[in-house]
Amino acid sequence: MTDAPREPSKSLPKPLSGPQKALRKLGLERAIDLALHLPLRYEDETRLQRLSEVRAGEVAQIEGVVTHCEVKISGHRQLLVTLDDGTDTCLLRFFTFYPSSQKALAVGQRIRARGEIKDGFNGLTMMHPAFHPAGGELAVALTPVYPTVAGLPQAYLRRAVQGGLSRAELSDTVPLNNLYEIWLQPTWNLREALLFLHNPTPDVALVTLQDHSHPAWQRLKAEELLAQQLSQLQAKRARARLRAPVLALGALHEGLLAALPFQLTPAQRRVSSEIAHDLARPVPMHRLLQGDVGSGKTVVAALAAAICIDAGWQCALMAPTEILATQHFAKLVSWLEPLGIKTAWLTGSQKARERREMLALIASGEAGLVIGTHAVIQDKVVFKNLALAIIDEQHRFGVAQRLALRSKLTAPTVHDEPVEGAAASTSSARTVEVEPHLLMMTATPIPRTLAMSYYADLDVSTIDELPPGRTPIITKVVNEARRDEVIARICAQLEAGRQIYWVCPLIEESEALDLSNATETHAQLSAALPGVMVGLLHSRMAVAEKKAVMSLFTAGQMGLLVSTTVIEVGVDVPNASLMVIEHAERFGLSQLHQLRGRVGRGAAASACVLLYSTGDAPRLSETARARLKAMAESNDGFEIARRDLEIRGPGEFLGARQSGAAMLRFADLALDGALLAWARRLAPLMLDQHPALAEKHVLRWLGGKAEFLKA
Incomplete structure (x- = not known):
């Protein structure tokens, strides 16, 4: 009896090594990712300095012969090495060392050491210098020092980056004639800029590398900002092709206005009109409502909800904390319930019986308004016909939570022609799925440069005055x-x-x-x-x-x-x-x-x-x-926001939008306004005239991260 033929063995992928796992942790998976992983700083190993000429406080590379090496135990165990270069001596002090270090630094060995010179009690000193045997050619370029993580040595990372540079496709994606709009010397293409920044020549002024003012840095910052603008504009145009329920002004909106115990401010009336105009269009609203603390955003949200509910659809309002959700619930119920609107309440602390009752009201459509915390996006929550989602303090929600909410907001289909509500005739030959309208609110005003960059895909409404009676x-x-x-x-x-x-x-x-x-x-x-x-x-x-x-x-x-x-x-x-x-x-x-x-x-x-x-x-x-x-x-929230951007950068305003991966790694919004303006002008031209180049540019710079900019 012969053995049955064996199936050919399938080769399993080799497990990743420690450094490979570390590269993946840094997000360095593509060749272009490695090419765009730029140095934090540089070390000058292109020249040797004499000890007789060095000054305390400077970083120097010296070469000499070891004349003394001992392990001394006095408070701390340390390795003390004396290096003589013929003009003076320098004490090399190590608190962490291995037997191999002692062997490499034995008396008589000729070595090169690099570190900060200190003028100590016993003369010149270096603490924990980098060292290696003398000999061989000096470096011809500054040595890059890269951002890294545990388990990823600089030597390995440098080789990986150089490999990525050699493999990456670095052809220019920005049409040359557009570069002349901003560059005095548009001679740095992307490949040249990257090669230079990874291996800068020793004659470059280090300050231009450190402050990112060198033309090579300017090229990269401009391209990065352009990728961001292209991605945002792509998202905005993609939404313009989607369909949304048409929610027209009705009697409920006017009834709420009449029932309010106060008059709207001119700013509240203006932003309410902007929102109503968006809701009446058959494309999804994607609007950010910003206003200082106490400016009256909640009543604007209530008016938007009234328009939605009056048209026969549901509205959901999500807040980051139960205290804030409770505050919204109390206000909105007092305003809307007398007008016949039923409101459902969802939080994580609800008893099971109350939760079931709320879920039933939502699923049946009986609850026109749903208010809650993160519980609103749980799997068990099913809406009958959701048409408007309002997210308060949107920067307090993570990217995953905002994307989960958008994916949940699947309303019924509407006809190919604009309709006035959910109960239109079904005689149209073709129906399409709709994307509900989205209104995001924040009491942290967005500085202009952030609105132009991270929020470029949004329409922004601003309540720029406080209600009367507020005391300073x-x-x-x-x-x-x-x-x-x-x-x-x-x-x-x-x-x-x-x-x-x-x-x-x-x-x-x-x-x-x-x-x-x-x-x-x-x-x-x-x-x-x-x-x-x-x-x-x-x-x-x-x-x-x-x-x-x-x-x-x-x-x-x-x-x-x-x-x-x-x-x-x-x-x-x-x-x-x-x-x-x-x-x-x-x-x-x-x-x-x-x-x-x-x-x-x-x-x-x-x-x-x-x-x-x-x-x-x-x-x-x-x-x-x-x-x-x-x-x-x-006391002005807009001035506070501007100063906060100056002090801490954009992270505070963006919350988790970046999801740990900075969308702008190189550009500085406080300094690069001219580059941002250039990118904003060029983005629509590229999408219209060079769509293939635009797509290639976004993929190069953002890869799969573009979604985080749209969240």
Whole structure:
């Protein structure tokens, strides 16, 4: 009996080595990814310096003979090596070394060492210099030092980058005639720019490499910005080809306007009109509504929801915290329920029975409006005919969450011709799936350069005035040493019938950070203010406890609320007139502005006290000083946003949009406005006249990351 023929063995892919895994962790998978992985800095190994000519503080490469080598144990085990280059000697000191190091640095060996020169008690010294045997040719270019991760040595990374450079397809994708619009010397094509930046000649001025002002850097920054603009414009044009329900103004919108207990400001009327115009078109709205803290974005959202519901469709509003969602729910229900609108409520803390009831209302379409937290995007939530999604504080949601919401928002099909609502005739020969309208809201105003770059695919509406009756907030920066004075101010406010917030950065004591915490501060203030109800609010409390505390404070029964940043958004108590923020130097600028916006909501004069501490340091850091100074000088959220961009860059405004992979690695929006303007002008021309080049350009620079720009 013969054996059955064996199937040919299938070769399994070889497991990745440690450095290969590290490359993948850095996102360096394509040849072009490696080519675009540019150095953080450079080392000059193109020349040798004599010890008699070096100066303390400079980085130098020296060559000499080892005249002494010993391991010394005096407090710390260290390897001490004396190197003589014929003009002077230098002590090389190593606290981490191996037996192989001792062998390579044995007496009589001739080596090259590179490091920072220090003028020590025993003469010239280098701490942990890089070294290797002398001999061989000197480098002909500056040696690049790349961003890396654990398990990825510089030598391996340099070889990988050089390999990527040799394999990458680097033909120009920008038409040459368009380069002349901005370059004085359009001689640097992409290949030349990359080759130079990976291997710059020693005669280049290092400062032009460090500040990215060299023409090679300018070429890369311009191309990167162009890729971003092309991607955003592609997304905008793609949405313009999609269909959306046509939601026309109706009686419900007018009824809500008439029922409101206040008049809209001119800015609110203007942005409401912009949104209504978008909703009446058969293409999906993709609009960002920005307005300062307390500018009245919620009522604008309610008016948009009324238009949607009146047309026979559903609207969903998602907020990042339960406190903010609760605030929206209370306001919208008070405005819309008297007009006959049923509202469903979804949060993660709901009991199972209540959740089932809400899901049934949503699935049947009985609930015209759905308000909630992340629970709105859970798999079990099924809408009957969702046509408008509103995301509040959109930067607080991650990319994955925003994309999940968009993928969930699949409304029924509509006819190929524009329709007025969900109940149109089905006589059309062809129907198409629709994409619901999307309105994103933020109380963190977007600086102009960010709006032109990361939000270029959005239409932006701005509420640029506050409702009447809002009092200006006085902001004081106070040293922690004056804490007793602040408590005395609190007593005066309480006697006047006012309420106070006291915000702390931590919930409980931390060994890592010596910061005052909410629980300890609550105990101290309770003892200092006998007879006053002092509440405590933080994220680890049960939902029922949070609601009970907030109810007491909102009703005016609680005089002082000690809280963590859970009150950053969504808390509206007009009687609160004083905000104290402890360890204010630890907070971000936009977060400080949001917290300050919890007061000044009534007619009483309001104040915000920024308590700061320098700890063991003699003074605050420059960044902390700049933040506190900006807060003291301005109440304008747009000015605060501009300064925050200057101080910290765009990350604070973008939230998780970048998903850990910076969409702009090289360009600086604060410095490269001219390049950004050039990219904005060129993007539509390229898409219209050179679509293949445009597609190639986006793929080269963004690969699969372009979706994060569209989220």
